[in-house]
Amino acid sequence: MLDDRAKLLLKALVERYIAEGQPVGSRTLSKASGLELSPATIRNVMSDLEELGLIASPHTSAGRIPTARGYRLFVDTMLTVQRGHIAAQSLAPDQPQKVISNAAHLLSSLSQFVGVVVAPRRSSVFRHIEFLRLSERRLLVIIVTPEGDVQNRVIFTEVDYSQAQLVEAANYLNSHYVGLAIEQVRERLKIEVESLRSEIASLMQAAVAVSSEAISETQDEVVFSGERNLLAVTDFSNDMGHLRRAFELFEQKAQLMRLLDVAGRADGVRIFIGGESQVVPFEDLSIVSAPYEVDGQVVGTLGVIGPTRMAYDRMIQIVDITSKLVSNALSHHK
Secondary structure: OOOHHHHHHHHHHHHHHHHHOOOEOHHHHHHHHOOOOOHHHHHHHHHHHHHOOOEEOOOOOOOEEEOHHHHHHHHHHHOOOOOOOOOOOOOOOOOHHHHHHHHHHHHHHHHOOEEEEEOOOOOOEOOEEEEEEEEOOEEEEEEEOOOOOEEEEEEEOOOOOOHHHHHHHHHHHHHHOOOOEHHHHHHHHHHHHHHOOHHHHHHHHHHHHHHHHHHHHOOOOEEEEOHHHHHHOHHHHOOHHHHHHHHHHHHOHHHHHHHHHHHHOOOOOEEEEOOOOOOOOOOOEEEEEEEEEEOOEEEEEEEEEEEOOOOHHHHHHHHHHHHHHHHHHHHOOO
16 A cells, blocks of 8 residues: 555656656656655655556656556546536437547547547337339348438349339338337248248348348447547657557457447446556557446447546546537437
8 A cells, every 4th residue: 555645756747747748757756746855755755656566667767657557546546537628519419320420529639539439239120111123133122220220231032023012011011010129020020921922021031131131230330530649649659569559459349349348337437548457458558438328228338549648637527528418419319
């Protein structure tokens, strides 16, 4: 356990390093902490903090920088978020997908880092279905979900359907199966197939198969905005290896999805500090994230990805406010 003096010095060191990006020396720390301590006393405390793995000496510099463990202790026990004014922005609830992309852009523009949003899981329920004959044995299936998302798929059929047959099949599906999940429709069609004309039944089964595929393909979409902002971050622009690893994370969406899935199961804002676990394997990256809701149900996660040296208090405010804006916009969208 750290005594109060060591905590104060660690807090001052982390805050100064976040602000300036330079290793912090004992003389600077003496002024920043406001403690009347001799340089020798401060050096002793710094040495203790280094032994505990909370700070480190980069290269031959006389100053120290925080480690992942140091950041974690700072975030968990010393961070005080000032509820400053962040420009109130609104996210128009005209289309769920637009709200998601606007939210990613808002997160990146406010933070000057990378905004990331995991789109809500799409409903596997359809609200409306239509068939359009494109050419012989080639049809367009149009599926509308309860959220208003439209999925189009082209299917090839064994027989050539007239437009009248396509209207009949669509009317049957729309009157009997609206509001059911695609899997339920598939099961019911198996039972009811005997009572339907065989050519219509096979068309419906083909439509259900392609609907299921169309909806599952759009699951768990990750939307990024502002990746180029990292080019302006000194911590990355001075080291192309750091920058390359950061961009690799954006490409490996599955790894990011697992991380944000963990964040989505928590209440409020979560902070993942690079290097402290395999969750964020890159020491130079941290993620501040929060879940968002639709009508009280958590449906996705959003956050800011930036350098470990970031103003966490401000990022918490940005992420917290954006999650509330998104929840509000999506809940009002009907």
